[in-house]
Amino acid sequence: MIQFQYERAATTKAAVNALANSSNAKFIAGGTNLVDLMKRNITAPTKLVDINQIPLKDIQQQNGKISIGALALNSRVAEHKLIIEKHPLLSQALNAGASPQIRNMATVGGNMMQRTRCHYFYDTALPCNKREPGSGCGALEGLNRMHAVFGTSEQCIAVHPSDMCVALVALDATVLVAGPKGERRIPFEEFHRLPGNQPEKDNTLQNNEMIVSVEIPDNAFGKNSHYMKVRDRASYAFALVSVAAALNLDGKVIKEARLAMGGVAHKPWRLKEAEKALIGKPATEETFRQAAEIAMQGAKAFKYNAFKLKLGPNVIVEALKNAANLV
The missing domain is CATH 3.30.43.10 (Uridine Diphospho-n-acetylenolpyruvylglucosamine Reductase, domain 2)
Structure with missing residues (x-):
């Protein structure tokens, strides 16, 4: 014990x-x-x-943003009136994750801090640089069907498992943390990190820091957003590929766009170039396919996950079509 x-x-x-x-x-x-x-x-x-016992469970609107306490339960956030009304993308992503029982226990801060579900990481008899730096990455030449196609290194090709975090990076969230030197804010896109030569480090928290809250700025994506998750079974399964898509439409023209992917990288993967390609274009399937091609540039597959190179753009297109109410 x-x-x-x-x-x-x-x-x-x-x-x-x-x-x-x-x-x-x-x-x-x-x-x-x-x-x-x-x-x-x-x-x-x-x-x-x-x-x-720390009072960090509140979900409240303040000064042009919604603040979510780090100890707010995933289930409560997903069902909260403010979240459903203003950020339905986050509600959808949370409800796509884990199971109702786990969502009733898991907190927002804990969701952000969870570690990869790579089977090489979880099996202490197998090599894993994330678990034991310098031991090697068993997934590189092993069973890598669930693994990353973006941002990999020779040290690690594991993926970040969270659905919630994919929505939060798309929504331009900010993380408020507290430490011995006081509080600081971290853009959500910079909170998690790529493996590089230090795959054992999942995020950019400093020693002794603690997540206090997550802040989401007000936006115009409430009417046109969608979280799509492709997985091996209908529930309680991690994403093969997921996409958070949000659009701000002026009639049929895209004024703003947000796109992020899960199941493809060591961190929630923001697709900024694809977002730029959507602005000013009509919300059509052709536009979405062009953006999806841009989104997948630089993707690198391994032996058993090459299917993600085809699945990825198809999920992007379908998520955007749902966000634009074209289905």
């Missing part, structure tokens, strides 16, 4: 201090990913800091 200390924190400052006073401590809220990692001996923290 793993031996660890357990401590409860009632304030953000107390939580940050508790982490700072231990060389190998972890925050725990819903625990839907961390507990699994501990059971499989992938991580063995010497201390767990329970942050559930």
